[in-house]
Amino acid sequence: MANVVCDGKAVAVERGQRLLDALTGAGVRVPSSCRAGACQTCLVKATRGAAPAAAQVGLKEGLRLQGYFLACLAEPAEDLEITVDGGELSVPARIDRVDRIGVDVVRVRVLPERCFPHRGGQWMTLIRDDGLARPYSIASVPESPDGIGPLEIHVRVVRGGRMSGWLSAGEASGTAVQLRGPAGDCFYTPRDLGQPLLLAGTGTGLAPLWAITRDALRAGHTGPIEIWHGARTADGFYLVDELRALSRRAPQVVYRRCALEGGGDGEVSVGRLDQFLLARGAAAGGRAFLCGDPTFVASLKRGLFLAGLPLRDIHADAFVSAPPPG
Amino acid sequence: MSTLYEQLGGAAAVDKAVDIFYRKMLSDARVSQYFEDVDMDRQAAKQKAFLTMVLGGPNHYTGRDMRTAHAHLVKRGLTDLHVDAVIENLGTTLKELGATDDQISQVAAVANSVRSDVLGR
Numbered sequence: 001m002a003n004v005v006c007d008g009k010a011v012a013v014e015r016g017q018r019l020l021d022a023l024t025g026a027g028v029r030v031p032s033s034c035r036a037g038a039c040q041t042c043l044v045k046a047t048r049g050a051a052p053a054a055a056q057v058g059l060k061e062g063l064r065l066q067g068y069f070l071a072c073l074a075e076p077a078e079d080l081e082i083t084v085d086g087g088e089l090s091v092p093a094r095i096d097r098v099d100r101i102g103v104d105v106v107r108v109r110v111l112p113e114r115c116f117p118h119r120g121g122q123w124m125t126l127i128r129d130d131g132l133a134r135p136y137s138i139a140s141v142p143e144s145p146d147g148i149g150p151l152e153i154h155v156r157v158v159r160g161g162r163m164s165g166w167l168s169a170g171e172a173s174g175t176a177v178q179l180r181g182p183a184g185d186c187f188y189t190p191r192d193l194g195q196p197l198l199l200a201g202t203g204t205g206l207a208p209l210w211a212i213t214r215d216a217l218r219a220g221h222t223g224p225i226e227i228w229h230g231a232r233t234a235d236g237f238y239l240v241d242e243l244r245a246l247s248r249r250a251p252q253v254v255y256r257r258c259a260l261e262g263g264g265d266g267e268v269s270v271g272r273l274d275q276f277l278l279a280r281g282a283a284a285g286g287r288a289f290l291c292g293d294p295t296f297v298a299s300l301k302r303g304l305f306l307a308g309l310p311l312r313d314i315h316a317d318a319f320v321s322a323p324p325p326g
Numbered sequence: 327m328s329t330l331y332e333q334l335g336g337a338a339a340v341d342k343a344v345d346i347f348y349r350k351m352l353s354d355a356r357v358s359q360y361f362e363d364v365d366m367d368r369q370a371a372k373q374k375a376f377l378t379m380v381l382g383g384p385n386h387y388t389g390r391d392m393r394t395a396h397a398h399l400v401k402r403g404l405t406d407l408h409v410d411a412v413i414e415n416l417g418t419t420l421k422e423l424g425a426t427d428d429q430i431s432q433v434a435a436v437a438n439s440v441r442s443d444v445l446g447r
Contacts, residue, residue, distance in 0.1 A: 305352075306353065311370050
């Protein structure tokens with residue numbers, strides 16, 4: 001058993017128990033979402049004692065050196081003092097507007113009130129004033145390097161989802177929130193401008209792809225850019241007109257859709273998007289950006305790698321959902 | 327005398343070797359089961375450390391690391407047959423990168439030197 005003092009409150013962590021469970025069980029409010037080490041929402045900071053190294057996996061070096069770690073992964077073996085106040089990592093922001101852009105998708109425009117340097121395609125954590133927090137990919141490309149100015153996220157409206165329900169209900173505009181992050185390396189870097197890019201995403205995995213595409217075009221990328229959007233049924237596609245318009249403006253952009261169910265027509269293929277892309281023998285050259293459902297992302301990442309794409313040229317962002325409330 | 331690590335081209339060559347080696351491991355029915363549900367980027371980083379070590383490059387690998395890192399796999403039935411498969415894939419990888427049979431034998435000897443640690447003996 002380890003004794004953890006969290007912002008002055010003593011919490012006993014049993015052997016084999018996760019710190020996040022111990023903290024929430026003791027009534028400490030810790031923002032969390034995926035509870036699986038992916039979204040980085042449950043960052044806590046060791047103020048005395050060593051942060052458990054195994055719970056620092058995937059964190060930026062700066063965060064690791066400051067003693068941050070993920071409460072959902074930590075099984076502390078030694079006594080620790082920690083703080084859950086991530087205030088020094090957060091930037092105040094305001095929800096500017098919310099628009100429905102798909103059957104179950106809203107676009108949320110957020111205005112950071114301070115510098116928030118980010119790249120389109122990275123993800124950030126949106127924190128409501130009651131501490132409810134969820135990670136979202138950034139669908140917009142910053143106008144300036146300091147990241148001031150509106151940024152956009154695509155939010156899938158989940159049945160019973162606390163954050164998405166609130167955002168889509170129409171009352172959220174004007175609300176003060178906090179942004180934390182950004183994180184992740186699923187973004188465009190300007191090199192090999194003639195290289196083919198394969199962008200494939202399911203659901204709101206389209207959000208980072210939408211940003212990456214525009215970022216690449218703005219950087220003067222000249223190689224072919226193929227965007228594949230996967231959804232369960234044809235209802236799940238959104239931004240269709242915008243993507244069609246983009247591919248007319250920039251002829252190197254090819255936009256295709258793939259639905260799991262339903263009859264195909266000339267424009268929509270039918271099947272599992274990962275299997276579909278692997279079966280057609282994707283080109284071994286270039287870079288790939290894969291976002292959305294974790295099974296889809298893992299399968300396509302492995303398949304493209306086995307087909308010859310170097311691992312460092314495969315950028316992937318698996319969307320790990322928050323466990324349903326209950 | 328320079329190490330095989332240097333002769334093959336240092337860190338850049340190891341990056342290339344990891345991609346080839348990792349593909350072989352994923353496609354090898356003898357060992358691929360141990361790579362299911364594994365974060366590919368973290369796995370590649372570990373393989374890079376391993377390849378750097380067996381090629382004589384700058385590394386901080388110790389027998390204890392190998393022992394701890396593989397303990398959970400030993401529980402899942404890791405045996406000499408799996409270590410043999412790793413060394414075989416290592417050899418074919420190096421062959422593709424232009425190593426001689428002599429050099430491959432030397433690397434295999436280094437890899438063999440941690441066999442007991444890997445298998446927790």
